[in-house]
Amino acid sequence: MAATTSNEAKVSIKVIVDKxxxxxxxxxADYTFVDILFSLMTLPMGTIVRLLGKLDDKNFEALGSLNNLYQSLKDFPECYISSEESK
Known part of the structure; x- marks a missing residue:
């Protein structure tokens, strides 16, 4: 029988919490983990939330805070924004 090895990546994170x-x-954390977090922050979250909001699946209700943020920016008065593209 062939020996099986695991090629799983492991991340080490040290956290100090004020309970x-x-x-x-x-x-x-390791720099690779930080790079992954930064790459997630560059995703167009407004587009993702808008597209997931069109689905009738209840599993996507966990995006509640992102959905609330998207709705508040969508309903933001235009007099405070220079152009529609800025929204």
Whole structure:
């Protein structure tokens, strides 16, 4: 029988949490993990939330805060924005 090996990637994260105030005080991670987080932040979240909002699937209701943020920006008065593209 052939030996099987696992090629799973592992991420090491060190976190210091203030349990009284329920906040993260310090976090340390490998640069590859930080790169992945930054790449996720560059995704067009408005487009994703808008497209997922059109689905009738209840599994996507977990995007509640993103959906609320998208709706508040969508309903933002135009007098405060220079152009529609800026929205």
């Amino acid at each position: 009284v105030n329920k906040r993260v005080v310090y976090a340390e």
